Amino acid sequence: MAIDVDFLRRYAGLQRPVQRAVDAAIGRFAEHTHAGLHLEKLTGARDPQVRTIRINDFWRGVVVALGGARYLLKEVLPHDDANAFAVSRVFSVNQALGVLEVRDQTGIEEFAQNLPAVPPGDALFSGVSTADLHRLGISPQLVPLLRRLNDVVQLDSLCHLLPKAQSIALTGLASGMRTDEVLHEVSELILSGEDPGDVDIHDLEAAARRTPDRITFVSGPVELAAILAHPFDLWRVFLHPTQHDVAYRVTYSGPALVTGSAGTGKTVTGLHRAVFLAGRLPDDGSKVLLTTFTRALADALAAQLFRLTGDPALRRRIEVISIDRLAYEIVARHRKVNVATDEVLAPLWQEAATSGSTAEDRAGRPSRFGSVFLRREWEQVVLAQQLTSVEAYREASRGGRGTGLRAEYRDQVWHAITSVTDQLTKRGLSTHTQLADEAADIIRRSSPRYRHVVVDEGQDLHPAQWRLLRALVPAGPNDMFLLADPYQRIYDNRVSLSTLGIHVRGRTRRLNVNYRTTHQILELSVRVLGGDPVVGLDEQEDTLRGYRAVTHGGTPQLTAYTDRDSELDALIERVGTWLEQGVEPHAIGVAARTGALVKTIRRTLSEAHIDVADDKNGIDGVRVDTMHRMKGLEVQCLAVVGLDAAVLPAPNAVTSAVEDPHAHRQDLQRERCLLFVALTRARDVLYLSHSGTPSSLLPGTAS
Numbered sequence: 001m002a003i004d005v006d007f008l009r010r011y012a013g014l015q016r017p018v019q020r021a022v023d024a025a026i027g028r029f030a031e032h033t034h035a036g037l038h039l040e041k042l043t044g045a046r047d048p049q050v051r052t053i054r055i056n057d058f059w060r061g062v063v064v065a066l067g068g069a070r071y072l073l074k075e076v077l078p079h080d081d082a083n084a085f086a087v088s089r090v091f092s093v094n095q096a097l098g099v100l101e102v103r104d105q106t107g108i109e110e111f112a113q114n115l116p117a118v119p120p121g122d123a124l125f126s127g128v129s130t131a132d133l134h135r136l137g138i139s140p141q142l143v144p145l146l147r148r149l150n151d152v153v154q155l156d157s158l159c160h161l162l163p164k165a166q167s168i169a170l171t172g173l174a175s176g177m178r179t180d181e182v183l184h185e186v187s188e189l190i191l192s193g194e195d196p197g198d199v200d201i202h203d204l205e206a207a208a209r210r211t212p213d214r215i216t217f218v219s220g221p222v223e224l225a226a227i228l229a230h231p232f233d234l235w236r237v238f239l240h241p242t243q244h245d246v247a248y249r250v251t252y253s254g255p256a257l258v259t260g261s262a263g264t265g266k267t268v269t270g271l272h273r274a275v276f277l278a279g280r281l282p283d284d285g286s287k288v289l290l291t292t293f294t295r296a297l298a299d300a301l302a303a304q305l306f307r308l309t310g311d312p313a314l315r316r317r318i319e320v321i322s323i324d325r326l327a328y329e330i331v332a333r334h335r336k337v338n339v340a341t342d343e344v345l346a347p348l349w350q351e352a353a354t355s356g357s358t359a360e361d362r363a364g365r366p367s368r369f370g371s372v373f374l375r376r377e378w379e380q381v382v383l384a385q386q387l388t389s390v391e392a393y394r395e396a397s398r399g400g401r402g403t404g405l406r407a408e409y410r411d412q413v414w415h416a417i418t419s420v421t422d423q424l425t426k427r428g429l430s431t432h433t434q435l436a437d438e439a440a441d442i443i444r445r446s447s448p449r450y451r452h453v454v455v456d457e458g459q460d461l462h463p464a465q466w467r468l469l470r471a472l473v474p475a476g477p478n479d480m481f482l483l484a485d486p487y488q489r490i491y492d493n494r495v496s497l498s499t500l501g502i503h504v505r506g507r508t509r510r511l512n513v514n515y516r517t518t519h520q521i522l523e524l525s526v527r528v529l530g531g532d533p534v535v536g537l538d539e540q541e542d543t544l545r546g547y548r549a550v551t552h553g554g555t556p557q558l559t560a561y562t563d564r565d566s567e568l569d570a571l572i573e574r575v576g577t578w579l580e581q582g583v584e585p586h587a588i589g590v591a592a593r594t595g596a597l598v599k600t601i602r603r604t605l606s607e608a609h610i611d612v613a614d615d616k617n618g619i620d621g622v623r624v625d626t627m628h629r630m631k632g633l634e635v636q637c638l639a640v641v642g643l644d645a646a647v648l649p650a651p652n653a654v655t656s657a658v659e660d661p662h663a664h665r666q667d668l669q670r671e672r673c674l675l676f677v678a679l680t681r682a683r684d685v686l687y688l689s690h691s692g693t694p695s696s697l698l699p700g701t702a703s
């Protein structure tokens with residue numbers, strides 16, 4: 001049995017007793033078809049393969065016979081609507097794309113009757129040959145009618161009755177595109193450019209299997225019940241053809257990298273991959289590691305995994321844990337671990353920056369390096385390359401770290417760094433990055449722990465974390481499945497996987513369709529990025545060509561206030577309106593650049609009696625967080641506030657252009673990515689505000 005996405009959407013909206021009646025009817029239907037009983041056909045049906053089944057006195061299901069004993073559950077509708085639907089629809093295979101299509105045949109016939117005759121030579125498609133229409137997947141039965149259209153207004157009315165692919169193709173042709181351009185566009189939009197292989201227009205089942213974004217096959221009642229239990233989570237069941245192909249490919253000969261910008265379903269694809277791999281593991285205790293950047297994201301992954309598979313045996317084979325936690329646990333099995341928190345580290349770096357030796361700058365003045373510079377140098381150069389001596393540091397390449405450092409500066413920087421690391425050693429403290437390398441060493445000395453690893457949010461991992469991941473799984477087919485978006489890199493880790501022994505060449509795939517945000521929100525978010533090229537984990541320049549959203553909505557609103565108080569008053573009103581409109585508190589988010597501003601907003605909303613979420617204490621409410629902590633999450637309505645020139649880009653996170661122009665550009669780009677991450681968390685509604693001068697990162701303001 002197969003299920004259509006329309007059926008599931010409709011089912012989700014039914015009252016529970018009706019849902020139960022649907023469940024029972026499907027059960028009876030399955031038994032009857034197994035017993036070889038046939039459903040009664042409808043008189044006057046345009047397509048003899050369409051039938052209906054009784055749910056109760058008021059509701060009926062619409063079913064399509066795909067051939068053999070296979071049936072597609074297409075719809076569930078009130079009695080009369082179900083009959084009208086079933087009588088009018090025709091199911092067929094698109095001869096160009098191989099996907100299953102449905103058209104409103106009765107509607108098309110009525111349309112044809114009302115169409116005025118067209119004088120010969122004046123027809124809309126007179127310049128397009130029948131062979132070309134065929135090549136584009138237009139149903140042969142439609143061609144005589146298409147020959148009678150003489151303008152795009154008529155075409156628009158007809159398109160509502162046609163399958164999506166055919167309506168896209170005809171609209172493209174009517175707009176003056178060439179046949180090959182239209183074919184390319186349709187194939188991209190419907191199949192993501194995949195080759196459908198040999199198409200048999202009589203094989204409805206094969207066509208249904210080529211339509212995984214609309215149709216899913218279930219193996220039996222258990223799987224069916226699991227799907228019906230969560231009808232809103234369409235992602236669990238319907239994957240876009242590219243997502244499907246990427247997640248369910250039987251073998252990648254080595255590490256595979258899936259890129260795609262915000263909301264393209266990387267996480268969803270990674271979850272499906274983890275389940276697919278787990279399902280193929282022998283029952284000998286082997287495991288899949290599913291890991292990500294932070295604990296909050298790992299918790300979100302675990303919750304999604306729980307919804308994706310109800311099979312406890314499968315779930316046991318997938319370990320979901322953040323990379324920091326994993327490193328900690330591995331090391332903690334060998335020695336007592338105390339993690340150096342930011343509260344401990346910040347003053348240490350501050351002290352290193354303000355005391356210790358100085359070197360002379362070019363003008364002969366004594367100079368020191370700032371704490372942010374020193375800390376980044378330690379993480380991005382010293383720890384990244386595992387440098388353990390000043391000699392090694394003097395020789396090290398500082399690729400991506402801005403202008404060069406003279407030898408005497410390097411000695412000074414090394415001295416400052418060791419003053420901090422000595423302190424850490426003395427106090428028995430380790431940072432997460434240090435723990436990752438220590439854990440990698442431990443694993444290398446023992447043995448790999450997993451058969452496969454799946455890594456989400458890979459763009460922000462540190463080389464030490466990649467070394468750990470590499471050690472955790474033996475190199476070979478399907479060893480590593482990596483998901484990353486270089487446009488969402490919001491920390492400073494610039495990694496080349498190949499230098500870390502992770503070779504993805506020839507195994508990179510791209511997802512382009514954004515399922516989360518509206519076209520309007522995406523358009524604004526992409527403008528924030530500013531068009532500077534970014535380099536991915538595979539060292540290739542990334543591009544946003546083809547990146548698009550499938551839904552439309554209102555234009556994001558940017559509002560200016562003279563001061564913060566009025567901005568926050570407006571925020572209270574905005575959030576209040578969303579709540580009044582029935583948006584659940586946890587589906588509302590508020591993001592700001594700094595922790596201080598987040599604190600103020602939390603307090604302000606609480607004082608206005610709006611519940612604010614508190615994960616630590618399990619309190620549900622509006623999620624108010626920094627842009628960094630919004631990474632990977634999504635909400636229905638989002639307010640991004642405090643977008644003032646003085647706050648974004650954050651002055652303390654951007655090296656001055658005078659000090660280091662290269663680092664300055666990189667820092668600005670990172671701040672842009674951060675704003676991009678924040679804006680793309682919004683599903684339906686995005687509200688932006690600032691006090692005083694707006695941030696230069698907002699489109700339309702000078703940068």
Ligand SMILES: Nc1ncnc2c1ncn2[C@@H]1O[C@H](COP(=O)(O)OP(=O)(O)OP(=O)(O)O)[C@@H](O)[C@H]1O
Pocket residue numbers: 213234235238239240243260261262263264265266267268269485488514515516631632633634680
């Ligand atoms: N094939 C699909 N059908 C329906 N919804 C989908 C599909 N794929 C993804 N989605 C939905 O789109 C949203 C984004 O998916 P997901 O979080 O996997 O994207 P992502 O690429 O990991 O995003 P980001 O990088 O921004 O965190 C989710 O709400 C998800 O349920």
